[in-house]
Amino acid sequence: MDEVRRTKQRKAARLLRSGASVTIESVAERAGVAPATVSRALNHPHKVAPETLARVNQAIAQTGYLPNLVAGGLASSRSRLFAAVVPSIANLVYAETIQSFTRRVREKGYQVVLGESGYDSQTEEDVVTALLGRRPDAIFLIGINHSLECRRKLLAAKIPVAETWDITPTPLDVVVGYDHDKVGEAVAEYLLGRGHRAFACVAASDARALKRQAAFAAEIVRRGGGEVLLETTLPGSSLEWGRQRMAALIEERGFTKGAVFCSSDFLALGVLVEAQARGLSVPGDVAVMGFGDLDFAAHTHPAMTTVKIDRTLMGATAADALLARVVDQPWPESVVDLGFSIVARATA
Amino acid sequence: MDEVRRTKQRKAARLLRSGASVTIESVAERAGVAPATVSRALNHPHKVAPETLARVNQAIAQTGYLPNLVAGGLASSRSRLFAAVVPSIANLVYAETIQSFTRRVREKGYQVVLGESGYDSQTEEDVVTALLGRRPDAIFLIGINHSLECRRKLLAAKIPVAETWDITPTPLDVVVGYDHDKVGEAVAEYLLGRGHRAFACVAASDARALKRQAAFAAEIVRRGGGEVLLETTLPGSSLEWGRQRMAALIEERGFTKGAVFCSSDFLALGVLVEAQARGLSVPGDVAVMGFGDLDFAAHTHPAMTTVKIDRTLMGATAADALLARVVDQPWPESVVDLGFSIVARATA
DNA sequence: GTGAAAGCGCTAACAT
């Protein structure tokens, strides 16, 4: 008895300190029902009598009760949290993917914890590990290259995993993306078809951009287009680096006539600006091709020819796949190829 | 006894189904200590004997134990989670703020749940409410305009709140940003000082951009610069809208000589492109001024004159303020004015 | 349809 009293005292002290936050118990008392009924009213309203439901909802409104999802998550082993890790939040293409992903899962009552890998697989592993501690119901990743240890941890977590922005026959779970080799080849074919005879390729040094670059160069060679001048930048992408690499192409390699394929629209915009600033005409002297079809691509001057990737659909599809798996609904495909398309505009 | 057995059976069944995830208890058994000791080894290593610590760490490594932060959060009433809500994730300026915020809090072992308000205060309220259910230890917001109900809920949550990207003498808690009125005035002064005699201002219709626009126009008038042609776009910012508004300025308002102040660098880039596409010289005919000093601004052609905002510092400072408050360390200032600076380059 | 009871996996006094 004495012990019980002491416990109550401690509890009271804590509540006082924490501002006596309202719990399911206080709502239950007010509504004259058991806590379990309040829980049901919230999570399975159809399992509760209409009038009881009304009383509970009234009590909730009166108290301003906000269910504690941490407690709920622990009790139900469903955190209603999805984890997402991207190379960089400040890269528009990933930001847009995250945006559509976040919106879609939010519609279903899930929230997103965000992590950033900085294009580094060790960091990715660390971030993934940290996020898994939050026991997310599913996880969203960019790319298919993860450290062995990272893959192991992901598998051990036994949750749905979506890999995106690439494609592979052997995904960890679901993969939704497109084929970078095919992009490189398609661009090579397109540029050759436009009659260009000299080629360069400026790519950021991240795994996927380099894959496109390699495939592009190989295909140009295979089709008799000759050697491709290769330039790379740090991962990420910026107008500045595009200008820089184009300047190098012109000054160090004498490239003033031909087509340049860039691994991102920002890089391509830089190449375009640098060419124009030096008095070269685009596409007359140099043709420029971007990648991504970001918002601005259609509105540069001249309008940018690029490769369109549906980033929004990619985020939404990954979300749908994870959502389906989380509730054990069928989601037959484990490999979703969203493809890409070449958008022919004026720069190439 | 029978009951105990039934319980154990249920537990066993669950573990089997869930893959028998390793808990603090299994680690404790393996290390030959009590669960509390494992907890201490993890959270207060200095409170544990070196050799015990070693045994525990070994057991952790052997089992691949990953502490359940959900359970930990519930037990300690510290979720080690920060919430962040921004108008749009796909807007570079917010993405960069989130990036520096996320990085800084991660260093201290916190994670970030992300929400998006879509520039709408009702949506903001909904998102904030949902995130508060996760019992974050602190929350990061953009702007100082929140619905009354939203403010109420924020206050009721009794957690540190950082408002950013604006300044006010009456923040909910801490505010770190800069003064939009002063920006408008400073730009007016700058442009007048450069000898311009006709003015336009293209602004996205979000609260802060409109504040800058109004202050700019008022200051131009006050200093005898005449009426300012005002154009607005939807919230957000894009090159496309910049071109569009500039086209309207030229065609509908006959604006072919003067200075245009834009509420973002993307908008300014659009204005620049449109002017150049129409054969107007920049800054000869039209001067263009942006806002934000995004990466690309220094590398457009001509280089863009703009207003520099330290987005990275803003995110990091907000993070520091919240981190300090969460651990009850002193953080004296409740209003942090990061200021801004005009970066005079070639377009204006 | 509703209530009682038993945890979810961890932390934090408290006792030793």
Next chain:
DNA sequence: ATGTTAGCGCTTTCAC
């Protein structure tokens, strides 16, 4: 320095 104990606030059988 370590173990014991009592919850954190909720969900979920299981009875009724």
